Amino acid sequence: MSNKRIPKLLSVLLPITALFLIIFRESVLALVPYFPSCYFYQLFHLYCPSCGNTRSVVSLLHGDVLGSLRFNVVPAIMLLILFLAYMELVTYSFGKQVRLLPRKLSFYLILIAGLVLYWIVRNFIPYLTP
Secondary structure (H helix, E strand, O other): OOOOHHHHHHHHHHHHHHHHHHHOHHHHHOOHHHOOOOHHHHHHOOOOOOOOHHHHHHHHHOOOHHHHHHHOOHHHHHHHHHHHHHHHHHHHHOOOOOOOOOOOHHHHHHHHHHHHHHHHHOOOOHHHOO
């Protein structure tokens, strides 16, 4: 398979995977009770960076975006970044190069610093807890 065909193949496979998740979301949601609870929270009684991610994704699968943001903002941010990257891939596979994501390292460092600050602050402000 040539390297030029890979973006076209991915631009078709990614929506099929998303459609599969939407169609079979009840089966995916049935697995949630089997996920382990947060060991970091059990040990230290502090919320780790991923506390609330499962509930956030479950809310997203139910279509509740605000509820998802209430539990944890990371899945919504990652979904937005993945969507923008996918749109870049689609435009590239059809011969146009559109840049939707920033290419500067400073943007991603500021994003990571903001998320770290959010993870620290959410342990002290009750509204931000999952």
